[in-house]
Amino acid sequence: MKEVAMNAPALPLTIGFQGDASLGAVLGALKPYSARRLVISYDGRRIQPGYHVTEVKAGSFVTLDCGGNPDAWQETILQVEDLPASAEKPDHLEVGKFLAILEKVAARVDLQAESRLTFEVGPPGRPMQVFDIAGIRIEAANAVLELGPRPAICKPRHRAQQEAAKPTCCKPTIGCC
Secondary structure: OOOOOOOOOOOOEEEEOOOOOEHHHHHHHHHHHOOOEEEEEEOOEEOOOOOEEEEEEEEEEEEEOOOOOEEEEEEEEEEEEOOOOOOOOOOOOEHHHHHHHHHHHHOOOOOOOOOEEEEEEEOOOOOOEEEEEEEEEEOOOEEEEEEEEOOOOOHHHHHHHHHHHOOHHHOOOOOOO
């Protein structure tokens, strides 16, 4: 009789990220699934099996928003070309191969584990689109990297909306606290 592991998670398993996903968090979440195929889902579709990681960028950004507020962060940007399967690449890349590529890059480029992870994806001859990591869905044969759109935002207005959305019990009142 075949023995079944009682603590094995049911598939598909979804790993979500709160806010901006970091390089380290995404790589750590993928590591246990190195034998599965890495499928990227973006803009309502799955990437073609011949996709190619064309460039890995490590950036340091120092900005001033429209409200005059300074900001700074580290970002790792993976540029991916959406290509059809070929004789050399008939199937999606394995997660282990993807991790090895990033490890090889990290040997020559200072990739920060806590940096925000961004994807630039597009087919040949079309403009790239910029995406954030929405989550990872683990399926029987695949680890699906779910990408979500990165909207343009006015940071001061966004902060004010977040502040206004907090429960009133937590807002300081005049003459209190």
